[in-house]
Every structure is written in C-alpha cells, then in structure tokens.
Amino acid sequence: MRLAGRPGAVFLALVAIALIVAPMGLKPHGVYLISMWAVMSIAAIGLNLTLGYAGQISLAQAAFVGIGAYCSAILTAKFGWPFGGAFALAAVLCFAIGWLLGYPALRVQHHYLAFVTLAFTTLVYLVLRNEEKWTGGTYGISGIPRPSLFGWSTKGGPAFYYLCLFVLAVVSWLTWRLVRSPWGRAFMALRENPLRASSLGVDTRRYTLMAFAIGSALGGVAGALYAPLVEYIDPTPFALGLSLNLLLMVIVGGSGYFFGPYLGAIVSVLLPEWLRVTDSLYLIIYAVAVMLLMVVCPSGLLGLAERLLKPARKEPVARAAAKAAP
C-alpha cells in the first residue's frame, strides 16, 4: 500500500504524535498494553517480511521471539550484561538461526514449509522447557531488569514504553527502506514467481535465506523487549499459539502491506482487551470477529481498504503469498 501524497503523510504524523502523547492519557495498564502492542508489532513486521513480502510461510516466529526473550533474560538477569549487548546478541543470534532455518525453504515450499517451521517452534519450546539449567525450565526466569540507557532508567511503565516505541520506530524506518530497496523488490519477486526471478538474475537462494534471517532477527528483537517488559518469562508464551497469533496479525492486517502488521497487532493484542467488557464471552466473540473479518476481507484490513479506496480497479487477483499451490 502506498500512503502516497500529503494526506498520508499528515495521517502518519498524527498517529506518531498520538503514540508519543499516549502514555499521558493512559493508566499504567493502558501503557503496558500499548508497549505490548509495539513489541508484537515488531515481531509481526518480521513475519510480514518473510511471509508477506518474500512469500515464505513461516510458523517459526514464536520460536524466535522466545529465543530473543531468553537470550536477553539470561544475559541480563543471570550474567548482568548491559541491555544493549543482550539486545544486539538476541538479534544476531536469531538472524543466524533464521538463516539456517531458511535452508529447508530452499527444498520445500508452501504448506510443507509451514509444517517444518511449525515443528521447529514446538522443538524450541521443548528445549526451553526441558533445559532447566539454562532456561529455568517451567520455573521460568524472574527478576529480569528493565534497563538504564545512558543514565535514563526505563523502570517505569511510560519510560519502557518509549523504549519500545523507539525500537519500533527504528525497525519501521529500516523496514520501510528495505522493502523499497532492490531487496524488497527481489523479495516480492520471490513471492510471486521464483522461477522468473531466477531467470532475471535474482539469486533466489540468497534472498530466501535473507528473508528468513531478517524476519527472524526482528522476532528476536521483539523477544529481547518482551522479557524486560513482562519482567518474567517462562516457556508457555512462546509455544505454537504465539506463532499462529503472529500469523493472524499478518494476515488480518494485510499480508504484504507495509502497515498490515501494526493493524494486525491491534486486532490481536488490543481487541481482546476491549472485548473483555463482554466478560466470559470475550474469546468467543473474538473468534467470531476474526472469522467474519476473514470472510469479508480475506486480503486483510488493508486489502479491504485498498479495495474501498480504489473502487474503479478490478479486484486484484489473490495475493500470490496467500497461495499455496498443491
């Protein structure tokens, strides 16, 4: 989606200002939630790169959030590393593991790739749970400190929110540049027609691995923030459920749209909270809402927006990313 022109820029500026002033109008609970939204957005942006742009269906993103979270938690809480170092290592580690996980993608595609990455997520969960010596097992790791950066403590909710927001902004800017660079174009070529891409000199192998590695690194970045945000981690949040949830964020927001993950994260993180007014029915209503949304706009919220904004256009063919050939 191109939010081209002035209205788009103005709108974005307004959103940015709203995000900056948000903590002033919110109670600590609200600040915590939008911090969680920012963190999940980062993870979903990563998945959107791998899946939405490069067309590689991955259900491994939860594992990378988990690896990032444990990396930052173990290094800061157990070894007293500064946050910056742990954060960087989490990103690099996930980049490397993501690169390796890309190799199966060179052999298999579509649903088969989804199954392999699904298995990977569950395997990582088992390791996190069973290797108690390192990960604390089911006891988890508590007392994860919120960092001080350049003498500025992020202990308080709003301060940590600004850290999350800052990272989100940097990630957004880098991703924006990436998807508009030749790399982004090559990713999309990979998604739409790898055979043709290869005949145009696009090194599909290298770009596939890169799409996995970068997407996974962003998962790690999100994890590295998740751990100090919650200040406690155990393996359960990083099981397959989170992968499916992140997939939901990308698809519901609009796979392959730059702003899709931000909207998707709203749906996944904030919508259930808003629905809590319905008490014990809130998850049921949430499930129905997601199904309705998918029936009404299978190409996600931004796909719907695009369709409504450009009614003259023919309905675009189903996005290649969403297509799994038999």
Added chain:
Amino acid sequence: MALLQILISGLATGAIYALVAVGFMLLWQTSQTINFAQGEFVMLPAFFVLGAMKFGGMPFWLAIVVGLLLSLIVLGVLFKVLLVDPMLRHGVLPLVISTIALALFFKEGVKTWYAAEAQPFPALWSNDNLEIGGAVISVQNLVIIVVAVTAVLALQWFLARTRTGRCMQATAQNPALARILGVRVERMILYTFLINAALVALASFLISPIYLAKFSNGETLGMAAFIAAIVGGFNQVRGAIAGGLLLGVVDNLAASYISTQYRGAIPLFLLIAVILFRPQGLLGRAEERSV
C-alpha cells in the same frame, strides 16, 4: 514383553490418529483446506452427545445418533458453506486463520456453555482387558483398532471402487478436468466434508470413554493427526493410516527408550525428515511440486 505392550498400546492410540488424519487429508486434497481445528472437530461430537443427554434427556443411543447428525451438519455442511466456500479462492492462509479462530470458538464455546472440567463419557463397549502374550489390551482399544482400520479400508474401497468415490478422487486430482468430464465437483467436495465430519464423530465416540471429554482435548489430537497425515503421505488414504499407527508406536517408543521429557520431539523430527527427504510421505505417490 514390555516392548510388546508398548507396541500394542501404540497401535491403539495410532488407530485414533489415523482416523483423524484421514479426514484431515481428505479435506486438504479436495479443497486445499488445512484444518487447524481438526482436533477440536474430534472434541466436539462427544459434547453434542453429552449435551443431548443432559439438556435433551435422551438415552445414550439416541444421543449418539443426534450427535452424529449434528456433527454432519455443523462440522460438515456449515463448516463448508460458512467458512470454507467464501475463502477458498483467496488462497490457503485466510482459511488457515479462520480454522484457528474456529478452534478457539469451539474450545471456548464448550468451556463456557458446557463445562471446563473433563467429563466422563459412557463406554460403547465393555471395559474388560484381554491378555495377548503377556501384554494387556483393553477391549475398547481393540475395538478402536478394528473400527479405525475397517473404516479407513472401507473408505479406500469406496474411493477406488464406487462411481461416487472415483468422482471424488477425480475432483481431488484435477477439479477443472473433473468438471469438464461432468463430475458434480461441488457435490463431491461436500461429500468430502461430510465424510470428514463422520470420521471425526466416530473418533470422538470411540475415544471419549477412554480419554474423557474435555474442551482442550483437541490440542494434542489435532497436532498428532496433522503429523500422521504428513508422515504417512498427504495424498493416500492408506498412507494416513500407516502414519497414524507409526506415530502412535513411535511416540510410545520414544517415551520408553529415549526421554519422556522429549517424547514430543521425536515425532517432530520424523515430520521434518519426511518433509525434507520424502515429501510425498512414506506411502504417498510423488506429487508435482514447483522447483
């Protein structure tokens, strides 16, 4: 003797996986539906039955009939018409998301409107045990193996030998061509959904007396069926039954001889190995894949 016990118990569990895996695979074949709610599909029919007994005051046998009918309607027809049909032409992923949401809906629905706690479920057969060469197997387990294998073989016979079955296979392999040849493709796809609904209902009635009925039962079962379908071969009915039985045995062997903590990992390694080195599955035919 211990090994025999493990093998026999593994086969009994594997038969259930197979039953669920077959339906899973049929849906994929004919309509490219990766049903992430398949486990919940197995969980639900038992609650249809319990609900019919509790709220409708029906006797058990009648409740079973009602449960089967409800399954056919809800998990067969409604699932297809309301969820799959509108999304099918938009590729696999929106439908995947929908089935994930559907799984949540079923789980939460049962929990909210029936009970969060595990429920006992009346047994269809006696709970006696038989002894085979030192290993013990319950009559119920034996019945499960027999019924599952029979059902799958009957299904295979149906698909290969009857006209409708062959039309269904034609639809699965090439819907466009099938349509040209005069096959009523829409109807064939509906049959697939009905067969799946019947299979999961059967699985539900067979296992609930042993495993109890609980809203969260689908989580484990769905995953197992999923792995069984892929390992056995995504395009072969007998592949799915081989996959299911293999998985049941491998799971028990892993727990016995490798590590109970990592018992869940072994089937996953099996899954990854099969996908990477024999993607058509152990018994499947090679399938055309994009390079």
Added chain:
Amino acid sequence: MTQVLEVRGLSKRFGGISAVEDVSFELNEGEILGIIGPNGSGKSTLFNCILGQLQPSAGSVHVDGRAVTGMRPCDLNRLGVSRTFQLLQVFPQLSVRENLILAGQEHQGTMWSRLVGRGDAGLTDAAERMIEFFRLGHLADEKAGGLSYGQQKLLDAAMAFMSGPRLVLLDEPAGGVNLTMLADLRERLLAINREQNATFVVIEHNMEFVMSLCTRILVLAEGRIIAAGTPEEVRGNRQVIEAYLGN
C-alpha cells in the same frame, strides 16, 4: 564474427525417455536463430537445459567460450543470458516500471549496495527508456497483473532486454498475441537486433513470425535436429514437412 553460444552434444533423458538427443549448434553475434518443431519435439527441454533450469544428461553449453553447463539460471543471467517464458511470467503485483527495474537490478552493484543504495538501483531512466521503446508509456504505473495478455507479453520481452543481455532466448513470444501486437513485437525485436547487435534464439510455432524474423532455423523432431538452414531452405525441406505432417 564472434561466436556467442555453442551447444555440443546436448542430451536430456527422463527415465528411459530421451527428450533431447545429441543436439549441437552454434550461434554468432547478431544472429536470430529460430528453433521449430512439432509439439513434444523437445524445444522447451532444450531451452531449459541451456538455461540451467534442467540439468542436461550429457553435452556441454558454452557462452562466449565459457563453459556454463548446469549453471544456476541467476548466475547465467548475470553472464548476459536472458530469456522469456512460454507462459506469461511477469510479476503481477508489481507495476510495469517495478517489473523492469527488477529485471535490471541484479546486474548493478553488489548485494550490499542493493541493500543500502538507491531504491531504484539507478535504473529508473533505463526502465523509462525501455517503457518508451516497447510503447508501454501509458501503463508504466499499472500493476502488471492488470495488463492485457499482449501487453504482458511485451513487458515480458522488455524485461528480458533490461539487463542489456548478450544473448536472449525467447520461448514462443508470439503465442496468443493478436496480429497488431505481433507486428509490434517483431518490429521491436528487429529494432533491438539492428541497433544493439543483439543475438536471439526463438522457439516459435507461428511459422510466418519465425520466417520473417530469423536469419537461420533449426528444426527439431523427437529431440534431434533434422534440418538446419535459412528460412527458405527449411521451408522446402521434405523431412521437415514429414515431421510436421507425420507419416
């Protein structure tokens, strides 16, 4: 004249069936070589073997004297060998301009410079010229998927030329294109051939198109070359007529 492409004893067998059998030919700079033959005569298999999409069972391929047998398509492309496909192969979600920039970008700079450098890899002007050349100007910002079939064929061909290739292999460029568009395409191909001394290999069923475009023609039947020569020579060849009509 310099030799651009040399194929020696190329064979491809699938199981026991031989799709291409001992095919040899060479191609000089500026030539337009047509390859014709009945359906199933192995034309596309031959293409795919030359282009590294399939691994040949035997034989060798040289481009500019360099052995490229079995090289990956993307590496081959970066050596200056470009192609179009029999079936439509554009990127439907990208605009016409983006399609063209993509087609050229991997020939510029390094992986790193493509990551941090300009978004268009400095190719906007080149793409603009190509758009003009193929007369797609009014469609530059349209998504390629929204173009008509013939327009997509033109775009497909334009993409093949975007990297300034040394050799272009065109797989049925005329298939399914209407007459006006066909004349357009032929004229554009001849213009490129003239202006840039570009070298082509064309697989085609449309005899008229081939005869009017190519300088030399190879005839394939059951995986073997049964005739070769100028369009006039081939037209009169008895074996060729038999191969087409069957016996």
Added chain:
Amino acid sequence: MKSWNRAALAAALCLAAAGVQAQQTVNIPDVIELSGAGAVSGTNWKDGVTLAVDEINAKGGILGRKIVTTHTDTQSNPGVSRALVQKALDNDPYVLLGPVFSGSVKVNMLLAQQAEVPQFTGAEAADITQMGNPYIFRTSFGQQVSMPKIANYVRDGIKARSVAVVWVNNDFGKGGRDSFIKEMGSRGIKVVADVSTESGQVDFAADVVKVKNAGADCIFVYTNEEESARFLREAKKQGIKVPLLGETTLLGQKVIDLAGDAANGARGHVGLSVDVPVPAIQEFKAKFSKRFGYVPDHNGIKGYTAVYAIKYVTTKIGKFDRKLFAKTMHGLTITPAMEPGILIETSWDDKGDIDRISFLAEVVDGKQKVTATLPKLGK
C-alpha cells in the same frame, strides 16, 4: 470481642459521615486462569469466589459495603496476567484475588507489592512465599509443606524403600516433583523412576511400562485431574500392584468419577478437598454443586475461603486499610467459630504460608475414605 466494637464504631462513623455511604462498595478484583491450560483450576476458583461474594453481599457486604468483583482471564499467560493485575491495580483495589499459576503469580506479586495491595493466590509453588513479600497470602499448602507430609507417609505409612515419580511437566507438576524428590532424598528413599508426562497427554502406556519395570515399592503420581484418571486406568490395565500415591488431586472425587474403579486403592495426602468429612465443607460442596452444576475441586474452596478471610480480617480491623490488613494477616488464625465461611481452622504465618489440618485418605469402593487426620504443623 474488642475488634467487634471497633468495627461497629467504624461502621457507625462511616454512616455518620454521609448517608450515601451505605451504598459504597469495595473493589476486590479477581485475576484468574479462565482459558488455556489453567482453565479448570481457574473456573473452580472463580465460582468459589462468586459464591462467597454473593453470600456476603446478600448479608450486607463487608462493613456495610458491597463487594464488587470482576473476574478477568489471564489466558494462563504470565504476560497477560501482568497486564490484568496492572489493570486491577489501576482501579484502586482493596485486595487482589488470584491467579493460580505460579509463573503468573511471580510476575504480578511484585506489582501488588509495589502498590501495597494484599494478594490471595491459589499458587502452590514453594518459592512464592520465600521472597520476603509481605503482601502475598496462600490459600492452600505450598509444596514445601505438603510434600513433607506425603513424604512422611511414604516412609512411615507405606514403609517404602524406593519410589517411582510420575509428574506433569508444567509449573505445578515440576515444582511438586522437585520438592518431593528433595524430601525423598532426606529420608533415604530411592527414586527409581522419574517420569515426566505432558499436560493433556492421553496415552500413558509407555509411562506405566516404565514405572512398572522400575520395580518401585510405590508410585507417586502428581498430575492434574484428568491425566491422573487416565494414568490410573492404564495402571490398572497393566496390572500394577504396588500402591499409587498422590497429593490432593489424585484422590479427588473428580478423578474417581473419571477413572471409575481404577481409582480404588489410590491413597495419599489430601490438603484441602471437598471430600473430607468436615460438615462445613460438605455444606459448601452442596451449595456449590447446586449453584454451578458441578462438584468443585480444591480451587473452589480456595477461592471461597479467600473471600471469607478478607471479610473476617476487614471486619476485625474495622476499616479498609490495606497495610493494616496485611499486617493483621501475618500470624492470624481464623476458626469456623470466628468466621463460618473459613470452613476449617486456618492460620497464616509471617511469610503468608498457610497452616491447616490435613488428611491421609484412600479410595475405597469409589469413595474417598479418610484414614487419618494430620494435625496442624504449628501445634
């Protein structure tokens, strides 16, 4: 009785201050597992709380104020539970109820401590009360209390030399298993098999084979209810003859219902259960079952008694003072005579740990039969 006077005085003062005070409410939010792995425990807890709150409100509330309780679902996820506790704290709660999962408790007890809000938790992990948090209170035995009791039984009752342990690999089962094995070590009893099982596991054949082959004198089973039932059935099928021991969950009526006659002979320690022969608890069980249509487990009692403890303490101190509430709780004993809703005499120590009588029981003919009553530790 001095406290009663003070309460009356406080109530009178409140009424005097403004006529509308009678309509005032007290906010006691409940943050609990209502979906995900903890849903069963959480639902029981929630219904127990609801029952108590409704009873108290029907009788006029606490110090004339009606209790307002919102139940929010943590989805059994510590990150979500943290958000919800934050939300609860944002609304100036008097006391906090829940959650049951110890991982979640570890996250949010720090928040409650910072806000100086007392918190009643259903968690049983040993370390929760060992972090020096003066605002956390248990509603049942911690595993560091219950495991020594069952360990003594293994040594003195069963006279076992070796034991096999079967546990569910989540934060409930792992914590119990670790405490139990430590207790076995200190008593010189050998652990010959250590079998981890999965939450939601259906096939226990391999696990039973394993413990059977280990040849232990007894088997300790520490899993959730339905897994316990499945294990018991498989154990019976494979003809296990040695005693099967458990802690609270294994002997519950729920497990007995689910496992059928396979449960017969199972024995062990029961901390808190609706099956013990205490009239007040039987009455509670009847009320609960009538209202919610199912038989509660110990989490139902935990939720119920927590609310009554709040009522008693608040009435005792005569005002809604959180700090004083926490201070009063330490070293407090509540007997059914003082507050019938507590069901059974209960004491809290200075760390927030609980002390009650408990029971040794055995399943006989499909019923839990108490064979001995263990006194409170403090007596």
